[in-house]
Amino acid sequence: MQTxxxxxxxHMLDTARQLAAMLDGSTRAAFDEDLSDRALRVLRGGYSIxxxxxxxxxxxxxxxxxxxxxxxxxxxxxxxxxxxRQLPIEQHxxxxxxxxxxxxxxxxxxxxxxxLYVALAAIIKGKxxxxxxxxxxxxxxxxxKKHLVWIGDxx
Numbered sequence: 675m676q677t678x679x680x681x682x683x684x685h686m687l688d689t690a691r692q693l694a695a696m697l698d699g700s701t702r703a704a705f706d707e708d709l710s711d712r713a714l715r716v717l718r719g720g721y722s723i724x725x726x727x728x729x730x731x732x733x734x735x736x737x738x739x740x741x742x743x744x745x746x747x748x749x750x751x752x753x754x755x756x757x758x759r760q761l762p763i764e765q766h767x768x769x770x771x772x773x774x775x776x777x778x779x780x781x782x783x784x785x786x787x788x789x790l791y792v793a794l795a796a797i798i799k800g801k802x803x804x805x806x807x808x809x810x811x812x813x814x815x816x817x818x819k820k821h822l823v824w825i826g827d828x829x
Contacts, residue, residue: 726768726790771797795821
């Protein structure tokens with residue numbers, strides 16, 4: 675899914691969870707395979723990927739948690755970190771749109787954290803791809819709908 679100006683906004687938390695699952699075949703069953711494939715298409719597919727500047731720190735935390743739980747091996751976590759750092763992700767300082775995220779969260783009843791991604795999508799005139807169905811559904815009746823895409827709808 676691309677916007678008119680060719681910018682695609684991927685919600686990297688969801689896609690990186692999928693990426694971590696793909697690295698270890700034993701954990702793949704924990705994810706919907708169709709959504710995993712679509713998430714990887716976003717990562718591999720020539721889209722412009724934008725994310726808050728805390729993304730890599732957040733992903734390190736997720737990979738460490740999955741290693742501790744035994745979902746992936748340390749080698750898998752290291753591979754995931756290497757792959758993620760090779761992706762052409764344009765990082766944006768979240769402080770620049772924190773107030774917008776707060777406003778969106780206040781209007782929608784959603785978390786400021788998730789609304790950071792929506793605010794960034796709005797600023798860059800892109801879309802936030804998400805695999806969080808509750809969040810996606812919650813924003814379908816408002817003005818922010820145009821900045822969301824369900825990851826399952828990505829062709």
